[in-house]
Amino acid sequence: MNDTGEKQVKWQEIKSMADSRNTDPREIEISLLKEGSIPLHYVRNIKAISKEEQLQLLQTRVGVCGCGGLGLNIINHLARMGVGHITVWDPDIFSESNLNRQLWSNFSNLGESKVDVCLEEIAKINPAVTVTSIQSRWEDSAGDLFRQQNVIVDALDSIPARLDLADACAAAGVPLVHGAVGGWYGQLTVIMPGDRCLHDWYGKFVQQGIENVLGTLPFTAAVIASMQAAEAIKLLIGRESVLKDEFCLVDLLDLSLERIKKCNNDVT
Amino acid sequence: MLVKVKLFANFRKNRFKEKEMDLEDNCTVGWVIDYLKIPRKELGVVFLNGLSTTPEAILHAGDTLSIFPMVGGG
Structure with a gap:
């Protein structure tokens, strides 16, 4: 019990209950939260989000396209x-060039599938989370799987692929959290079905980003990924997000954050 | 005529963050981009008074021009 009389339940107890009832731990955590108890590993989430919102998160689905500098950090946050x-x-x-920025990569797992490593790491962080890992491009299995998601997160690394992803999310009617990085700079926005802002943003000029000349730094990827995760969580629990109407631009060299109004009016 | 020009990310390096530029009448967005020696191949979106624009657009006194590089890495 904590000082407000809420019961806090340790993972070992949750696991035992799941084993004895032959169900998965996520179902046990859902029951506990419904009763007003809190799984101990979420206790620091509560107050920033309510118990009801924690319960809501456990019942949602998020798809993350890309397990690179952005994607792995995003997945880490969502799982925790x-x-x-x-x-x-x-x-x-x-591969070796991933090591400067990609969470969970190390010299021992070079050559291993990124989604397999993801699966192993999530199981260590939060075994209550169920994971579907697909070692192929998202295009090969979008369709029905996209429609099942509450939110999709764009953690890709090329501009044409990002535009295709935005189209696929619009077709599936699923909100997309876009993020991109290059050097010390990054950007993000939230794209609701019907919002064509990404095409407007990328569509008029060339299709090659500054990351090809400026590289990708670990802290830039981590900052933008954290902000994308926060936006995804806000969408999942129904909190307001100003990024439905704006682009956010982050400059870590002069520590500035600017928000630019989107210009299309067709946002649902 | 005075036009406010705002640059973002690496476009600020050796240039400026924000500046009032005194331009000739009928000056275009593309002229400003070229005058500032911003390579067209690095150009992302360009906003004129908050709306996406093209290099051919003509500027007017009091306009705000915002120039962004293309960022696409992950």
Whole structure:
């Protein structure tokens, strides 16, 4: 019990209850939260989000397209927050050039599938989360799987692929949290179905980003990924997000954050 | 005529963050981009008074021009 009389339940107890009832731990956590108890590993979430919102998170699904500098940080946050189901897509294996920025990559797992490593790491962080890991490009299995998601997160690394993803999310009627980085700079926005802002943003000029000349730094990826995770969580629990109407631009060299109004009016 | 020009991310390096530029009448967005030696191949979106624009657009006194690089890494 804590000082407000709420029962806090340790993971070992949750696991035992799941084993004895032959169900998965996520279901036990849902029951506990419904009764007003709090799984101890979420206790620091509560107050920033309510118990009801924690319960809501456990019953939601998020798809993360890309397990690179952005994606792995995003997945880490979503799993620790207690998002119930996470689907991850990436066709690649870890390579040496990933080591400067990609969470969970190390010299021992070079050559291993990124989505397999993801699966192992999430199981260590929060075994209540169920994970669907797909070692291929998201395009190969979008359709029905996209429609099942409450939110999709864009953690891709090319501009044409990002535009295709925005179209696929619009077709599935699922909100998309966009983020991109290059050097010390990054951007993010929330794209509701019907919002064509990404095409407006990327569509008029060339299709090659500054990351090709400025590289990708670990802290830039981590900052933008954290902000994307926060936006995804806000969408999942129904909190307001100003980024439905704006782009957010982050400059870590002069520590500035600017918000630019979107210009289309067709946002649902 | 005076036009406010705002640059973002690496476009600020050796240039400026925000500046009032005194331009000739009928000056275009593309002229400003070229005058500032911003390579067209690095150009992302360009906003004129908060709306997406093209290099051919003509500027007017009091306009605000915002120029962004293309960022697409992950």
